[in-house]
Amino acid sequence: MKIKFIIFVFAVVWLALLARVFLLSIESNTYYEKLSYNNTIKTELIAPVRGEIVDVKNRPIAINELxxxxxxxxxxxxxxxxxxxxxxxxxxxxxxxxxxxxxxxxxxxxxxxxxxxxxxxxxxxxxxxxxxxxxxxxxxxxxxxxxxxPKRYYPYKEVATHSIGYVSRANKSDIEEDKLQELIGYAGKTGIEKYYNSFLQGEAGKREIKVNANNQEIEELSSKQAIEDRKLILNIDIELQKYISSLFKDKSGAVIVMRVDGAILSASSFPEYDPNTFVSGISYEEWDKLSNSLDKPFTNKLIHGLYPPGSTIKTGLGLLYITAPEIGPNWNVYCTASMPLGKRVFRCWKQTGHGKTGIKKAIRESCDDFFYKGSLKLGIEKMSDGLIRYGLGKKTGVDLPNEFIGTVPSREWKRKKYNMPWYMGETVNTSIGQGDFLVTPMQMAQFTALMATSKLPRPYFAKMIGEEVVKPEFEEVLTKNELKKLPIIQKAMYEVCNHPTGTAARNINSHVKIAGKTGTAQVIGILQDIENRELEHEMEYYTRSHAWLTSYGPYDNPQYVVMVIVEHGGHGGSAAGSIVSNIYDKLLELEYIKQ
Structure with a gap:
């Protein structure tokens, strides 16, 4: 019995040894072969060269400095x-x-x-x-x-910086999002540079080389070239962009020049800054100076600036009024400059009132009373639903990163945000683009294109992404009745800029026949017991209203939208009228507009 047990133990030990030999010589062969390969063969990734960004006339906007x-x-x-x-x-x-x-x-x-x-x-x-x-x-x-x-370089420095953006050293989150960033070392941080980062940075190349024990290269085994130098062509005209920057010297705000199909020729947020300072790293002194400025130069006001739209939304709201069964195109009010509602009095901007007012006069002279009373007939839900359908309160789809959506107030919105009821006074405030109503300049440019053409375009900067041509995109958002009545609104917008009583007429002197709408967006509220309002130019600068003027032209053949907001500029017509006029004349000079 003992002999059998000894033989059994002996057999088990030998079987275990045989199994181990099998694992080491056969099964582990692949593992050790791979380990050996890695010890002698080295894979070297080749960083691609970032593609250039050029304007519509092939002038370089973002290049690589050798x-x-x-x-x-x-x-x-x-x-x-x-x-x-x-x-x-x-x-x-x-x-x-x-x-x-x-x-x-x-x-x-x-x-x-x-x-x-x-x-x-x-x-x-x-x-x-x-x-x-x-x-x-x-x-x-x-x-x-x-x-x-190569290092990224922006030859036009601060011009169009918020649209173009900049690249800077890749951080941990950039690398986690895209491992190629670790090899390249830089990533698009803002603007077009960030939105099209994957395209512009290309794809890494790869070399397989044989090395010795001292990590010295012996032989190149294979090579794959990097996919690089991808060119991005924009619709932006840098000459127009530079001209607009000169018009906005020492001012804050935003300007957008857009074809009515959505192609953006110029888009500026002011103040601007030189993006080259961010490529290698900005100094603490410069960072503090820019970040602490009350004019917020780091904010891309085109898509991140949230402003009350003021009277600019009266065009869209007017279209909702004249197509609603409750109101219609022939409805009139008698404006006496004030409208009591509960314990409040809602005042019109004109102290003497506008008298008998219909839709054209209400838009032309920006009569608040007309829109106050119309809002009480239409109701906040129809107002809100219609304005959202017209493109407000949602993203435009522009090719810039992290676009804000703004706010079109409603009962549901207030309940979700504050868990509070809606009041009639808020409906009245919303009707003149005040209260909680907030839009971005890009939304306002898109909204104006809708009023000009009846189609809601997607704003876009890129003209060609490599060999791919970017095509315009539109939404058909107007009802049949709205399409039929839209010419009434367009005529009223023409009178804003050309009729003797139009709110922008005195300040428009362009060679192009344009249509538009002014807006004054209050920064601070006006107390009920103040009878004589302080004039805008008498107020402290940062308490003055923002001035809007959004327009399209030529009136008879809409081709371009020019949208301007001057922060703390006061009244839209006086603050922005000459800027808008000069831009249309520049479009004429550069032969963009055909008359």
């Missing part, structure tokens, strides 16, 4: 190599004295580790002109690599 980065071999800080490390740093500083020695050492220490066998980036960018005289000297040193590394 330059180089400096890399140093790892593990030079060991006791054995410390002297070599110091010598290499000294050599670089001697040849390129403008570089920061302490920063070079700091960058090296940050990436140097026992497990890292790749050359370490110690200087992110040196211009072509600066490095060429010393290139051959540095390149002959075994521990130093000079690698091509």
């Amino acid at each position: 330059g180089f980065k400096i890399q140093m071999a790892p593990h030079l800080r060991s006791k054995k190599n410390q002297t070599t490390f110091e010598e290499e740093v000294d050599t670089i500083i001697k040849l390129l004295p403008n570089l920061d020695r302490e920063k070079i050492i700091k960058n090296y220490i940050k990436k140097d580790s026992y497990y890292n066998h790749d050359y370490i980036d110690i200087v992110s960018f040196v211009s072509y002109e600066e490095i060429m005289p010393v290139y051959s000297i540095l390149n002959l040193r075994d521990n130093i690599h000079i690698v091509s590394s």
